[in-house]
Amino acid sequence: MKTLRFTKMHGLGNNYIYVNMFQETILEGDLASLAVAVSNPYTGIGSDGLILICPSEMAPVKMRIFNNDGSEAKNCGNGLRSVAKYAYENSIVNETEFKIETLGGLVTAKLSLDEENKVNSVTVNMGNPILVPDQIPVKGFSHKDTIIDESVSFAENELKMTAVSMGNPHAVFFVDNIEEAPLHSLGPIIEKDPMFPDWVNAEFVEMVSDKEMHFQVWERGSGITQACGTGACAAAVAAILNKKAERDTDITVHLAGGDLIINWHSSGDVYMTGPAEVICTGEYVIR
Ligand SMILES: N[C@@H](CCC[C@H](N)C(=O)O)C(=O)O
Numbered sequence: 395m396k397t398l399r400f401t402k403m404h405g406l407g408n409n410y411i412y413v414n415m416f417q418e419t420i421l422e423g424d425l426a427s428l429a430v431a432v433s434n435p436y437t438g439i440g441s442d443g444l445i446l447i448c449p450s451e452m453a454p455v456k457m458r459i460f461n462n463d464g465s466e467a468k469n470c471g472n473g474l475r476s477v478a479k480y481a482y483e484n485s486i487v488n489e490t491e492f493k494i495e496t497l498g499g500l501v502t503a504k505l506s507l508d509e510e511n512k513v514n515s516v517t518v519n520m521g522n523p524i525l526v527p528d529q530i531p532v533k534g535f536s537h538k539d540t541i542i543d544e545s546v547s548f549a550e551n552e553l554k555m556t557a558v559s560m561g562n563p564h565a566v567f568f569v570d571n572i573e574e575a576p577l578h579s580l581g582p583i584i585e586k587d588p589m590f591p592d593w594v595n596a597e598f599v600e601m602v603s604d605k606e607m608h609f610q611v612w613e614r615g616s617g618i619t620q621a622c623g624t625g626a627c628a629a630a631v632a633a634i635l636n637k638k639a640e641r642d643t644d645i646t647v648h649l650a651g652g653d654l655i656i657n658w659h660s661s662g663d664v665y666m667t668g669p670a671e672v673i674c675t676g677e678y679v680i681r
Contacts, residue, residue: 471623
């Protein structure tokens with residue numbers, strides 16, 4: 395019987411099965427089906443996907459993220475905070491500030507420790523948002539530099555969209571009342587609209603003030619989740635682009651699973667601060 399040691403962790407309820415690839419081996423061709431299998435709440439462990447904590451040639455550690463449909467994404471904000479906590483608490487790194495490689499590039503994580511030397515919060519410099527339509531990517535806007543408050547239609551619903559990539563693509567829609575956001579009805583339709591060649595993460599945002607917002611997400615490849623770190627970064631960037639918030643200012647994003655603090659510095663970098671938690675560890679039986 396072949397088994398795989400895992401740690402289940404979450405960042406504000408956005409939960410993944412983490413596998414330490416410094417110790418475990420999984421064939422590349424098995425990764426997508428393994429992500430689907432471990433994520434299944436009935437026959438697997440139950441999660442939003444699978445995250446691999448891997449050796450890197452450019453940094454002390456590399457993150458690979460697979461959604462629960464088996465698709466691989468280039469970035470995951472909640473995953474980065476969890477990988478940072480895991481790497482420190484399992485002595486993969488000994489520093490409290492270090493780089494993490496992602497398919498979207500290098501990011502820097504800075505840890506806050508409690509009195510027992512456990513990581514209670516992580517700030518990640520997520521780098522510059524990508525705003526160029528062809529690079530997000532979004533079709534039909536090649537003639538523009540950015541997509542800010544543009545009229546779009548999904549299933550005959552007219553919406554105003556701001557599009558941002560944080561290494562992965564996000565479509566942000568501001569609403570007057572988050573309780574009435576069409577997350578269930580339009581989330582899956584927006585995700586796979588032909589306008590988005592790589593599909594998209596869809597976020598609905600209600601501004602509370604210029605420093606606070608409510609947020610709901612339909613994640614590409616995973617559906618509704620409790621939180622999305624890259625989505626919270628994209629939402630804060632979108633709020634600033636729409637002049638609803640300001641740079642160099644902490645913005646509190648209220649997600650279903652709790653709060654993240656996002657700050658888009660005038661240097662261009664977006665900073666995300668929030669917690670990460672271990673749920674359990676175990677051995678998964680591979681069939
Ligand atoms: N939950 C994540 C994002 C995970 C990847 C995303 N679903 C995608 O396919 O781009 C986060 O915290 O950022």
